[in-house]
Amino acid sequence: MTANWRLQGVQRPFLIGSGIKDITPREQLEECLSAIAIREPTVRAFAYIDIEGAWVAADRATERRLAGRSISPIDGMVVGIKDIIETAAMPTGMGSPLYDGWRSGRDAASVAALKEAGAIILGKTVTTEFAATEPGSTRNPWDSRRTPGGCSSGSAAAVAAGFVNAALGTQVLGSIMRPASFCGCFGFKPSVGGLNRGGSHDAFSQSCTGVLAASLEDLWQVAYEIVIRAGGDPGYPGLSGPPRAPVAKKPSRLIFLETAGWAGASPEGKSKFEQAIADLRQAGIEILTRADHPDIEAVEASIAPSITVSNLINDWEGRWPLNTYRDRDIDKLSRHMRERLERAEAMSLTDARAALSQRSEIRRQYTKLAALCDACITLSASGPAPLGLESTGSPVFAAPASLLGAPAISIPYFTVESLPLGFQLVAAVGADANLFANAAALCELIANS
């Protein structure tokens, strides 16, 4: 089996076994700041760093650790916050000149929860403009000529470069899976509504707050510590699962979903993925494909237009606040954003309802797969990070889970053209904990191969 991505630069996981790191939060922060001092000038993952605040938090966390009074398993963890999410101590720039230096005066629900759990909020990580298309300054840590992916660009790059233990991201189309894949870290997008988005400026119905980190355990723990304190989105039960990362459970049956991305995926990526499937079968896991069951074929057909349907919904739901930003200062909106607003304003309520109905129907189709498998698997992206910083790459492999509102994990699994490429698992809505258990089993298989 292909070796897991042992990225020399990636911060080692925060939670080791017992969940208590063998270095103090102060030492942890020192490690992060050293990596930042060396590589941030190239990677440009941060929109803002609050070193002073981080030291205060690290001192307190260290005191608690030494006194045996740690608040949570992530007490002292160094965390980055995607700059679309509000923070009281730091500006929230949203990747837009309209919000340059803007201070909301409050923490988002997720940030308040992380602080309550003892995490050290080190900085704001670069986002594309309003978490959409227009790239920010960040470069891929493995090759600065390449995109880190978007829109949680800075979060993925910061984790991969060892600047933070974990970072918050958001995904409405491909924005956690893709940068996790390109940067070679773990990424988790929970079931829709899983983590409270209060104070995060991505008010789309299929957007989610998620996590990027250096291990599955860290991914889970960060998400868990948020949900128990802040809940899910209003009206949602929120991410459900145990207080520590679910124990590995080998799936008995997985479905390989080609998605619309397979035809255009990198040949080496496809070949590596096919080898992984062979390895998993070798390990006794049954793998079904579209040829094996009409329900799988039906789901493949229904998710094929995931990007188109998602874009219709996101355009409509993004009409506001873009229209009011346009009225304020159109010159501060990128061409991408102006075009998006034009598309939205050309839509009618009837068009929007049609897209929502189509999504409901696609989601209904997808529920049938739960009876057939433990989870679905596919690539996290079409290939390794493409050259160039003008585009954040294709979201084609990530879009289906976003449209479905389904939980997804990207594992840094493959090496393609000497760059990372992710292995994506997608489960039924609400089956987040089981997805983690299956992902952990796959990681064990890799480690033992």
Next chain:
Amino acid sequence: MTANWRLQGVQRPFLIGSGIKDITPREQLEECLSAIAIREPTVRAFAYIDIEGAWVAADRATERRLAGRSISPIDGMVVGIKDIIETAAMPTGMGSPLYDGWRSGRDAASVAALKEAGAIILGKTVTTEFAATEPGSTRNPWDSRRTPGGCSSGSAAAVAAGFVNAALGTQVLGSIMRPASFCGCFGFKPSVGGLNRGGSHDAFSQSCTGVLAASLEDLWQVAYEIVIRAGGDPGYPGLSGPPRAPVAKKPSRLIFLETAGWAGASPEGKSKFEQAIADLRQAGIEILTRADHPDIEAVEASIAPSITVSNLINDWEGRWPLNTYRDRDIDKLSRHMRERLERAEAMSLTDARAALSQRSEIRRQYTKLAALCDACITLSASGPAPLGLESTGSPVFAAPASLLGAPAISIPYFTVESLPLGFQLVAAVGADANLFANAAALCELIANS
């Protein structure tokens, strides 16, 4: 039949017959400003008035009117915006010293839509602190010793006092029905998700943006012009119905829901309501009660704890941003808010999920009534506005529709102790248009009685 509330001070409806008022928007604004000059010092409905901006908008609307190029039926309508909803041209104070003078720099989705439709945004109407319990400065226009109700206090008072043609409110428990009832204007809370709440700071799962106005036609038109431009909440289809207020349709069968409020309602209010039921029966409308069908009895039982269940959900969902406001400056939170936060922080995610499950079950019960009736009817409040400004009165009659996510209309129907008291209609979720048609029929019955 009891006479409809012909409030001498209430601004006459904006839409008359053809929907084009017989006075120009400038004259309309003059009327509103005259009323404000005389009565605002006592009523105190506004947190902020933008006279200059209103004149500019009125001039433009007047030009369009005279040129026969009105944008919409509400082009030139004078509107107030509850001060929990963001406005680009005016501060958004949220009834809290924490947001005194705060400018978000953008319009909420609903406000942007109203402006696109040509409405004149005259000012921000007083809200209770963060649209919750702590009263603002507003007094009841019919007796300044009495509460206007909350939390859309200023919106209801401004409409009733003739300061505006219509105003936006929000309801999470009783905040449109109650002030509409106490102030003697029409109020509409749509089905949950009906109007886009982007930029409105009431991020509760059962909260809705709604409308207060001087006629059913105005209520509908304001809501309609918002939804076609801004949609519903992300992921929701939004308020559905015709481009002009639904034509009156006499209901064949209504259900009288006592709710938990009936036992404690004012004797005169109850007697008037019973007389109204007799009148409706006289007019050939069948009225069922809990004694007539086990499903009605089951719904009465299930909605009895509406306030308790709503408060649990609202407390949990309001933990954020109150926790971050507390961290910022606890002295600027009222005792009510601090207590609410304490209750929220004493809750666990499990408690919150239990309350959400209970709400789902109550909603499921309620769906059975759709097969039995056109709509449900009850009082809008326990009685006329109580004396005193320390409390906004009981939300007991309004809470069920809030919990159910069901559309509700309050008609200024009764005179009790020489004060207004509302007649409330509640329909199935999504049946907003039919509710308006039924309400229009009841108004015709009143007018002809």
